[in-house]
Amino acid sequence: MTAYVVGAGLAGLGAATALAAQGLTVELSEAAALAGGRCRSYFDSQIGLTIDNGNHLVLSGNLAVHQYLERIGARQDLIGPPAAEFPFIDLATRQAWTVRPNPGAVPWWVLSAERGVPGARFADFLAMAGLLRAKPGQSVNQAIRCQGPVWDRLMRPFLLAALNAEPETASAELAAQVVRETLARGGAAYAPRLPAQGLAATYVDPALDYLQARGARIRMKRRLLGIEAENDQVLALVFADRRQALAADDRVVLATPPWITAELLPGLPTPDRFEAILNGHFRVRAPAGSRPITGVLNGLAEWIFCFPDRISVTVSGANRWMDTPREVAARRLWDDVVQVLDLAHALPPWQVVKEKRATFLATAEQNARRPQARTRFRNLVLAGDWIDTGLPATIEGALRSGALAARLAQDAFT
CATH class of the missing domain: 3.90.660.10 (Polyamine Oxidase; Chain A, domain 2)
Incomplete structure (x- = not known):
């Protein structure tokens, strides 16, 4: 029996390493020349340095991230301050301040002029709590009033980074879940963490080493062109180089981007903006x-x-x-x-x-288009930060989806 993982972004790597940890035979295929997907590093000749494609910040309370890094032996590669602190500067006024939440869940820091948001009152913070009562389908500006010093100087920049969308019109449901897992849990849950040596050295290369050490087959530059299925069973994966027939107990984790997945599984609703x-x-x-x-x-x-x-x-x-x-x-x-x-x-x-x-796009409309990890095929599950994880498209969401896909695939073996 073999677990075929298609896509070597973080969701695919998360699923593949979790399956390999359970002793399963894993074959990982990736269309690109390098693993990592949208979380990658490369040497850039223009600047003369190895750079990351983007600055992917995670937080101390991101449990799926830390479990993944623990598995592949790279948890020590995340660095950051011992406590949560976020310096800000307003270029319009030249005012600078640092938000320093206390570690515990009772947020007494909001009452401190040295730790909080300049010009903010307790009532301004309290008004943001309405986000936690948001109804499905609401945008953020339908759940709370998007104005005032706390919104402008903390919540808006925080949510813009987490959602990668204009926070006012973004999904209140997604924004609320981000707040529940970070701000609402206290500063110990959202101290910033960055990869010490870059994205590939922390998230990607140790995962590939982990898989190779456990006998996994890793095939780069191998594009999946089609899926052959009958009734509720996937029978074969058609790659550019060969057709891979599946045994009755084989399983597939499809960890491709939404636009590729939509082509491979016609009729599956996926985000399209x-x-x-x-x-x-x-x-x-x-x-x-x-x-x-x-x-x-x-x-x-x-x-x-x-x-x-x-x-x-x-x-x-x-x-x-x-x-x-x-x-x-x-x-x-x-x-x-x-x-x-x-x-x-x-x-x-x-x-x-x-x-x-x-x-x-992290709007309520697009959030409603996110599919579940289970599909109509009993031997195929989905992984990706774009499936229904309850979170926006983040590293935590990608790795959470990979862990879920691995559990579902593993359950199918037992």
Whole structure:
């Protein structure tokens, strides 16, 4: 019996490693030359560095992330401050502040001028709690009033990063679940964590090593062209290089993007609208004492990340910037970095990465199109951050879906 995992993004890697951990024979196929999907690293000759396609931040309370990294022996590769803290700067007013939540679930930090949001009152925080009572199908601005210092200076930038969509019109259901799993659990659940050596070194390469050590077959540049099925059973997988007939006890985890999955499984509802992310990378060292992560308001840049060999910038909800020439985007982003970090205006070596279909559009309408992991075929399950995980398209959601797919496939074996 074999578990065939198609797609080597994080959802596929999560499913494959979980199945291999149970002693199953695993075959992992990926259409691209490299594993990782939208969570990848590569050497970029323009900037002369190995860079990540984007800055993927996770949080200390992301349980699926930590379970996955523990499995593949890479949990120590996530780094971050011992406690939750989020520096911000408003480029319009030049005001800077740092949100420092206390670890426990009782949020006394909101009453502290040194830890909280400038200009905010307790009533402003309390008003945000209405999001937790949101009804299915509502947008955020239908569940709460999207205004005031807490919204502008904390909730909006936080939700924009988590949802990768304009928070006001995004799904209140998804936003509420993000809040339940982070802000509502206390600062111990949302201390920021970043990969020390890049996405591939933390999330991808150790997973491939783990699979190879357990005898898994890994086949890159191998595209799945079709699925042959009869009644409720998948009979064969048709790859570009060969047709793979399935034994009666074989199982398939389909961890391909939604637009590919929709072609392979006609009639399956999938999200069909997407949102981009814009990332800029600059080969320059940050000044001594720079914070690893800084949130930016009223600029093009939204989050600035200071790594040992570069400064990187992320812009979420970036469809509106996809037609902007890369040189223009680089200069605009660098101008914001200069203001925040007090650097020289001369543009250093740079690269701009446009991830055009980074995530499904996190609206209530698109959320309703997310399928379950189970399909009409008893030997095929789905994985991906775009299936119905209850979360927006995040690393946590991708790995949660992979773990679920592995459990469903494993249950089918027993």
